[in-house]
Amino acid sequence: MVSPWRIRCRDCGSVSVLNVSYDLSEFTRLYHYCRVCGKNTYHEIIEPSE
Numbered sequence: 001m002v003s004p005w006r007i008r009c010r011d012c013g014s015v016s017v018l019n020v021s022y023d024l025s026e027f028t029r030l031y032h033y034c035r036v037c038g039k040n041t042y043h044e045i046i047e048p049s050e
């Protein structure tokens with residue numbers, strides 16, 4: 001099952017939604033591509049989007 005999570009880029013602060021099939025609550029941060037920064041950055045996991 002895929003669920004949306006809200007994540008925030010630690011470099012620029014932009015919030016985006018990431019659809020993943022695993023439980024992100026076990027993570028404190030995530031290395032992910034930021035479209036605003038144009039590169040992979042660390043993201044904070046905020047909360048489930050729904």
Ligand SMILES: [Zn+2]
Pocket residue numbers: 009010011012013014034035036037038041
């Ligand atoms: Zn960013």
